[in-house]
Amino acid sequence: MTIRLRATLAALAGFGLGLGLLPARAQPADEIEAHLAAAKKAAAFDFAGTLVRTCVAPQTGPGGDVAPAPAPDPATYVTDPAKVFDNLYFVGTKIHSSWALTTSAGIILIDTLYEYASENAIVGGLTKLGLDPRQVKYVIVSHAHLDHVGGARLMQSKFDSHVVMGGPDWDAIEKSVNQYPNGKPKRDITATDGQKVTLGDTSVTIVPMPGHTPGTLSMLFEVKDNGKPLTVAYSGGTAFNFPNDVPHFDTYIASARKMGAAATAAKASVLMSNHSEFDNAVTKIKMMAARKPGEPHPFDIGAEAVSRYFKVTDECAQVARLKLLRKS
Numbered sequence: 001m002t003i004r005l006r007a008t009l010a011a012l013a014g015f016g017l018g019l020g021l022l023p024a025r026a027q028p029a030d031e032i033e034a035h036l037a038a039a040k041k042a043a044a045f046d047f048a049g050t051l052v053r054t055c056v057a058p059q060t061g062p063g064g065d066v067a068p069a070p071a072p073d074p075a076t077y078v079t080d081p082a083k084v085f086d087n088l089y090f091v092g093t094k095i096h097s098s099w100a101l102t103t104s105a106g107i108i109l110i111d112t113l114y115e116y117a118s119e120n121a122i123v124g125g126l127t128k129l130g131l132d133p134r135q136v137k138y139v140i141v142s143h144a145h146l147d148h149v150g151g152a153r154l155m156q157s158k159f160d161s162h163v164v165m166g167g168p169d170w171d172a173i174e175k176s177v178n179q180y181p182n183g184k185p186k187r188d189i190t191a192t193d194g195q196k197v198t199l200g201d202t203s204v205t206i207v208p209m210p211g212h213t214p215g216t217l218s219m220l221f222e223v224k225d226n227g228k229p230l231t232v233a234y235s236g237g238t239a240f241n242f243p244n245d246v247p248h249f250d251t252y253i254a255s256a257r258k259m260g261a262a263a264t265a266a267k268a269s270v271l272m273s274n275h276s277e278f279d280n281a282v283t284k285i286k287m288m289a290a291r292k293p294g295e296p297h298p299f300d301i302g303a304e305a306v307s308r309y310f311k312v313t314d315e316c317a318q319v320a321r322l323k324l325l326r327k328s
């Protein structure tokens with residue numbers, strides 16, 4: 001077999017046939033190249049940040065149970081809150097996102113930033129936008145890393161918001177010795193597969209996506225753009241800062257496929273995340289100012305692009321997994 005033919009077959013395996021998990025044996029290097037090429041193709045111009053974080057310069061292990069780093073200079077992260085859809089508001093930072101979904105019976109808040117940013121960005125941001133933080137009835141935390149769970153305790157203690165999180169991530173909070181020097185959020189609602197978090201006329205459907213953490217939650221929900229309904233696929237966890245072994249990557253890959261399929265089934269045309277590096281939220285919010293009537297919403301990228309997002313993380317996880325197998 002010529003090298004070129006072998007490469008072509010490997011590329012075909014990566015592009016077309018690589019849907020089932022690969023057998024646990026060492027793989028030739030060109031198969032890794034094929035997955036990398038598939039990841040780049042799926043990322044295109046839409047998801048360069050996600051490609052960088054999962055294929056080009058991936059993290060290779062979890063952080064420790066250590067105290068949070070001191071708060072950085074606010075100039076490095078503070079940005080304006082914004083109305084993004086008729087019923088969805090951004091109350092995040094330049095780096096991390098927090099989203100307020102307004103309903104007929106109050107607000108569902110998704111993710112809560114680092115603790116140091118949460119009061120100013122979330123409580124201050126909602127207030128600046130004319131929304132009442134006391135109306136936050138539910139807080140859904142995608143996963144219990146400090147850059148997303150930081151404001152959960154504040155919302156619970158100050159506004160009696162109910163906090164929804166994956167069971168294993170509640171456990172992780174309980175077990176942590178050092179990460180919550182100012183107090184932990186109290187265990188509240190444990191999310192289940194397919195659960196609908198409903199408030200008034202609006203529901204958020206939970207899609208557990210173990211991988212980034214064991215309790216990571218992705219979500220599907222509807223927003224309206226000048227009255228036009230659009231479905232959002234919200235990706236709850238992305239980077240590879242978990243124990244880097246084959247079983248963890250198998251879990252991660254299965255979750256990427258599960259959420260990709262759920263997003264496709266729901267005809268999701270909007271991809272959102274909790275880091276601007278993955279969904280370009282802050283840039284897109286700036287682009288909204290230049291949007292002319294009739295132009296598509298910058299977040300409305302189409303169902304094909306949404307499914308490519310989950311393909312990027314799937315393919316990059318396969319690259320990392322195959323590298324592990326080659327080492328062993």
Ligand SMILES: [Zn+2]
Pocket residue numbers: 143145212237
């Ligand atoms: Zn995380």
